[in-house]
Amino acid sequence: MTDPPDPPATTATRPRLTTTRPRLLLNAQPFGFGPSAAIAVLAAELAPACDRLGYIGAGHTLDLQRTPPHHALHDTTGLPERDLLARLERLAPDYDLFVTAMDFEMAALARRAGWRVAIYDALTWYWPTIPAVANEATVYLAQDFFGVRERVASLPALRDHTVIVPPAIPPRLHREPGRHVLLNLGGLCNPFWRPDDAAAYARLMTTAARAAHPADQPLVIATSRDVADRLGDPAARTYDHDEVLHLMSTAAHAWMTPGLGNIYDAAATGVPTLWLPSANNTHPRQAHQLALHGYCDAHVDWADLALPVDYDQPDPTTSRELTRIVHHVSTTPRLRDRLTTLLAAHTTTLAATPTGRARPLTARFGHTGTHPAATALLHSATHAP
Secondary structure (H helix, E strand, C coil): CCCCCCCCCCHHHCCCCCCCCCEEEEEECCCCCHHHHHHHHHHHHHHHHCCEEEEEECHHHHHHCCCCCCCEEEECCCCCHHHHHHHHHHHHHHCCEEEEECCHHHHHHHHHCCCCEEEEECCCCCCCCCCHHHHHCCEEEEECCCCHHHHHHCCHHHHCCEEEECCCCCCCCCCCCCCCEEEECCCCCECCECHHHHHHHHHHHHHHHHHHCCCCCCEEEECCHHHHHHHCCCCEECCCHHHHHHHHHCCCEEEECCCHHHHHHHHHHCCCEEECCCCCCHHHHHHHHHHHCCCCCEECCHHHHCCCCCCCCCHHHHHHHHHHHHHHHHCCHHHHHHHHHHHHHHHHHHHCCCCCCCCCHHHHHCCCCHHHHHHHHHHHHHCCC
8 A cells, every 4th residue: 555646845844743643654774674573563552643654665674564554655665865855855744753763864864854753773782883863863762782771871962862662572472382493584685685695595594494403393484575485485484573473482493593683582482592694794793792691592603614704894795795605605515514414403402492591681671662662752753843
C-alpha cells in the first residue's frame, strides 16, 4: 500500500502541530535487520497513539513493515538524493516528526527538508564518532549496552536530549526447547555488500550447518526475503520479530550472526547460541563484548580458519575483504570442511547447554524498551519548539 501522490509543499508552508494525536514518519537504515526490526516493533507500540503513522525506506527494510500498523509505506529504493529530498519536502505537511533507526543520512536530508527529527540508535556504544545530525535531534534514543551511559555522559552536545532505553525485547520468555535448530542469518544486507555476496555467505553457512547438525533435527532458516529467494532453500524464509522469538524459544539451539538484535533476542529467549563468522565490522566487536563479559556460549570467526580480517578498516574495505573470504572458503573444500568441523564441535557443547549465557543480559540492560522509546517520541512529537 502506498499513499496517493503528495501535493507540493515547502518548509515555509508546513503547518505547526494541530492534532492532539501525533503524525509520525518512520525510517530505518538499510544495514542489517536490526534497524528495520526495531522500527517495526516501535511502530506497533506507537500506532494506537498516532493519528497517522507512515514508513519511508528502501530495499530490505520494507520486508518487516506492514499496513497496519502503518497507514502508508513509501518505497524509496533506488531514488537519488535529490528525489529523496523532494519526497521528504512533499510529505512534510502530513507529519509532525521524522523518526529514524540509525539512518543518519536520511535524518540529515529530513533536516534539510525542514523536518524535526528523532533518532533511535542501537549502536551508540560503537560509532567512532556519533554523526553530527544526532546533536540536532529533538530526542536521541540510545539503546543501552556496554559503555553507552559513559559515552553519553561524556558528550555535552548530546546528553541533554538523550534518553537511554532498554533493548526492544520482551521480558524473559519461557524456554521450551524442541527439536528444530534455528539458523538465523539476519543482518547480511547492507549498502557495501552486493545481494549475491550476502547470498553467498548464507549459502556457505547453510551448507556447513546442514553438514554439522544431526539429520533428525529440522533446520529452520531465518533471513531477508531477497537472500531467501537467492538461496532457494525451502527451509529459508523471512519472519517477523514475534515469530523469530518463538522460533528461538522453542529451538534446541541456534546458530546466528552476531548482530545486536540477535544478541538481545538470545537474551530474551535463553537459546544456547553459536555466533557465526562476522558479516560486517560491528559483528566481531559485539561477539567480543559478549565473550569479555561472560555472555557467550560459542563463537566462530574467520580467524579460526586462518583467515584473519582487519575490522578496523572502513566498512567498504572490510566488506570487500569479507566477500573475498566467503568466496574463497566456498570454493576450497579443505576450508569448508574445517568450518563444518568447528560448527559440529560447538554444536555438541550447545546440545548439553540448557540455557544460553546471553540470558542475564536482560537483568543487566533491561527489556521492553519500546515503551519508554515510544513515550519519548510521542512527547517530542507533541511538544514542538
